Amino acid sequence: MVSVLVVLLLVVSTSAAFADAVRRRAGREFCHKHSAGGGRFRIVRQLLTESLLLALGGCASELGWACLPSNGLKRLGAEECLVASH
Numbered sequence: 001m002v003s004v005l006v007v008l009l010l011v012v013s014t015s016a017a018f019a020d021a022v023r024r025r026a027g028r029e030f031c032h033k034h035s036a037g038g039g040r041f042r043i044v045r046q047l048l049t050e051s052l053l054l055a056l057g058g059c060a061s062e063l064g065w066a067c068l069p070s071n072g073l074k075r076l077g078a079e080e081c082l083v084a085s086h
Helices: 002-035 040-076
Strands: none
Touching: 002 040
């Protein structure tokens, strides 16, 4: 149990450090874009576009991963597991 907590602590601290590094880099990126003549609307529009593309890419990849177990069940002959029971 203690080893699980230690691993969890390491993962959380690593992800926090990564999030902090990303936040600092993003702040510098916004400063560069603003100093290059980008207005607030343009920067916000780019952020929304990037977020939308990342979300759509994540959904597409997760749908692909979700199909793998169902294909495996079909190969095993367990189609009744895939049909919702009424």
